[in-house]
Amino acid sequence: MKQSAMAANGKRDGFRVIIIGGSVAGLTLALSLERAGIDYLVLEARDQISPQVGASIGIFANGARILDQLGIYDSIEQHTDPPIWHDMLTGEGTLVQKVDSLRLMQIRTGYPVAFLERRQVLQLLYDHFPNRSKILTGKRVVGVDHLNRGVRVHCDDGSDFTGDIVAGADGVHSQIRQAMWQHAESHNALKHLKRDRQAMFAEYRCLFGISSAVPGLAEKTQYRTFNKDWSFLVVVGKDSQCFWFVFEKLDKVYRPPNMPSYNKDTDQKEFVKQFMARYVAQTVTFAALWQRRTAATLTVLEEAQYTHWTYDRIVCLGDAIHKMTPNIGQGGNWAIESAAALTNKLNKLLKRTKGRPVADDIRAALKNFEQSRHARTKEVCETAGFATRLEAFATLAHRLMSMYVVPYAGDMLVDVHCRAVAGAPKLDFLPPPEKSLRDGTVFQAARFVEPGDNPAWRALRALPLLAICLVNYRVLGSAAAAVVPQIDGAADRRSVAALMTDLAALQTVGMVETMRRGNNFTLAALWPVFALVGHWKGLLGYAAPVYFFLHYVQCSPDRFAAPDNRLVPRHHAKTIVAAVAVGYILPAASLLFADRTHACVFERVWQVCPLTTALVHRAFASAIPNTTATERVQNPCADMRHLRLAYAAGAFISGATYCYLAITSRWYTHIFWSDALQLWQAYRVLAVPAEVSRGQLIRYHHLITFGSSLLWELLHFRDLGRAGRLNMSYLKVAGVLFGTVMLMGPGAAMALAWAWREEVLARKTRWGTEAEKRR
Structure with missing residues (x-):
């Protein structure tokens, strides 16, 4: 049974964005478009918006400011108890460094580092939509057709939907990215397409999960354990709930279609055996976390930086187009950034054009979005990959830096983080939040940096x-x-x-x-x-x-x-x-x-x-x-x-x-x-x-x-x-x-x-x- 297109937003002369994926990127994009008065439709393949898969998310200042503009951040704060302490340990549980760097980050940016379950963020985003009929679940996309004046998206249940743009926010294994590549190949376009098809690789895997309170793990504390070829990250959140990650180097570098996959029962149980007696804190082993787990998932850690984010009327964002390791916690925040940046470009396009924009104007706006995000995204993906290898002592240089440079570098890492955050986009058509304008925040300073003063x-x-x-x-x-x-x-x-x-x-x-x-x-x-x-x-x-x-x-x-x-x-x-x-x-x-x-x-x-x-x-x-x-x-x-x-x-x-x-x-x-x-x-x-x-x-x-x-x-x-x-x-x-x-x-x-x-x-x-x- 086919469904007709939804009624268009009168303010934008029928212009509509079809968003594939009810992810953090997809829902943030949809809510941003809602605030801009741009029509949209979200198609999510799963039957529910916020499933429990054991995933957590850290909301840093660059993502928090955008969510604050959208009116969501206060709700997020109610679900968090932000960490302020950072403990760095060796694999034997020896404390190398204890610093309050996370508190300093809050002072400098106006926002704490907020850790909570990913499904909670998805649910909070969903709850803030005034018209939830525009978010459809159980809609797995199987094809995209290009029309004279738009696109038509086909779902596996026989329904189809039309719009002006397709935005792929459907994750690392994006069907929309594949559809974009196929469409480009049919027109002999995108000169770096072959390189993009080979861009994804995996050198590490990760078991991530959530546990109830563990004795010995202090409130408001983040723990990192460094060791050869493996590392731990544990964050203690609200009500002492623990969000944790176990990183391990694979036996070799894998590429599609030969990426490893894991069974929840047998592979997870085999994986954790070697880590049970290893320390996540000075007096706490991983066994304590595992015994109190409420959810856990073992997955390969894909890494990819794609050259082409858009072609014709298709654009991708989030993990669909920039996939990084989770060690610095910026994957979700970068998805939020990209959603805001794309909304800004579309909002300017529709303000500039009279009536419905023509295809060339749409392509130019999407290309401008891609170009505006490339350099910044390349830097953060490389930083995330470097952090993963630093914590797992990938080389002697990584080991020396981890043990003998980082502990004595003062607040250098906070400086690096804050300089990166200061350049983050926001929603240009909404006023900046009060938190970001407090005296001395990096956002306040960034507003008045002389353009091009490099x-x-x-x-x-x-x-x-x-x-x-x-x-x-x-x-x-x-x-x-x-x-x-x-x-x-x-x-x-x-x-x-x-x-x-x-x-x-x-x-x-x-x-x-x-x-x-x-x-x-x-x-x-x-x-x-x-x-x-x-x-x-x-x-x-x-x-x-x-x-x-x-x-x-x-x-x-x-x-x-x-x-x-x-x-x-x-x-x-x-x-x-x-x-x-x-x-x-x-x-x-x-x-x-x-x-x-x-x-x-x-x-x-x-x-x-x-x-x-x-x-x-x-x-x-x-x-x-x-x-x-x-x-x-x-x-x-x-x-x-x-x-x-x-x-x-x-x-x-x-x-x-x-x-x-x-x-x-x-x-x-x-x-x-x-x-x-x-x-x-x-x-x-x-x-x-x-x-x-x-x-x-x-x-x-x-x-x-x-x-x-x-x-x-x-x-x-x-x-x-x-x-x-x-x-x-x-x-x-x-x-x-x-x-x-x-x-x-x-x-x-x-x-x-x-x-x-x-x-x-x-x-x-x-x-x-x-x-x-x-x-």
Whole structure:
């Protein structure tokens, strides 16, 4: 018996999407279309929407935000008790690491990691449909016909349905993907089709399930056990319900049609024998989970990244087109993302076209959807596969990274996750949820990131800093080595005093950036290395601009959007002034006032003082309790009082020296600015001035170092303005900096400007109304 098409939505002139599969992807797409006023029909092969197969799902922030827009997330929260602790263990049950990384993820994104049964999510989605007659069960699709103005879908019960688009959300073994390939082959289309047919493979298998409460497994905790060729993942949810996974490497890599399949009774029982005595927690073995299981399924873990997501009027999403391993929990969230992204494209298409869109417009919209998702999906699939192999020690490198890098990487994995989440799509036609706009969330920051502001563009913008190095080499050449202080007379002493006190201010800023949490694992944290090169060989006029260039490229404003990433651990912030005084100012003063007999010794000490200052700083900090784990969550501005003192101290000693020299020696001020003019003229003709004295070379490097530092700061202030975090024009900022240089000297100006930036980054505010207007 054939069924006629449903009544079309009048707002969209009869346009309808036929969705194959009542999966998370399919139901999310349908509900998104419902909110957009686009007609749809869901055809599900099973007899019920939410069967119990033992599957769980983790809703991360990228999926949660979309579900929140759809009005479902509050219901999901009622079914969850989000984990905050992450325990990492060896195969023998030894605890390697216990961190509250999941709590930090919630602070940064506005959403906790919510684990619950997959069938619960499906049921909640289904319950939110105002017209459930558009969701039909027991409709297994067996064919797709392409009509002049649409498509017709045939089901195995003899019914058929027509629409404008077929969306395949029917899982990893998608019939719609096969129908799309067959249709493309009949037209000799899709040049990478052969590669797509061979894209799927499996190297691991997984037993996943759900158990009732297990003694010894703590609430709000996620457990991961790493071992050679196998691993465990256990998440304790609401009412201590346990969601668990057992991963094991297969004997070889399999590809269709030779994928393994498993019998629920015999294969499962045989599989679990080897794992019963293995530890999922320090005192709990897998046997405890297995004995309390309520559902379990053994399956092969397919992996696939397909090139072609769409052809003609067919489009695929979810596991039908991007299948990843479950170790990072992003499969369901990526399906939700793709559903939102596809709805956005269709909504824009129907708003742009008058009446029912023609085939070419539909194909273009679907192709645009495919292209918008490719790069992001490729990255997450590779990350998921890497995580699976990392936890199963696939190679020696994986083992070393698991045991000796990850446990000591701080919140690096949280940083990686949050940067990925920040780029997630949402439903563009619905307002963003309040949770995602809380101060300091990555979603809030992402709204105001300058379009296209990637490292390549930032490097291009900062090229003048590298140009300074090249011009320095052409103008000063080997004469740079003479900047290693050797004091001959009062004039040199004044020049060296001004340079050293300004460098104390620069050293303060450099130490802050070295210890800033958001700079971990970046070149910005290597200031002591660059400073040491500059001091040891007298190449500060080269080393400083290179450091500023690299810092600017890697440290965009959104990197510090999360308040805890701006944070400098308080035990480090508290000891900066003392470390600079002992490790930097004391050797500088000793050199400045040493007699000729001891000058050579103090000169060598001063050359390595960036290194000694860093060592002294760590020694001082080690004597103070490290409270970062608490403060990064509860008080990310705990460092501000100490940073203000450090910046003020650096500015004071630099500014006081400049003012003293300006008052007591007008000659110094005159000659300083005269040298600045000479250096500018030398830059113009690319030739060093004749008969350059040692004092002049010191002042030249002084000017080059701090001129480049002020340019570096102007670039960062430009970013803050573009992000809407600073309501002051670029010219006004430059004017303030130049005025401060004239009044207090370049070192004080540099320190005070960086303190100003610190205050802007620490300020609690909604990011940039001006930036939003520009978009």
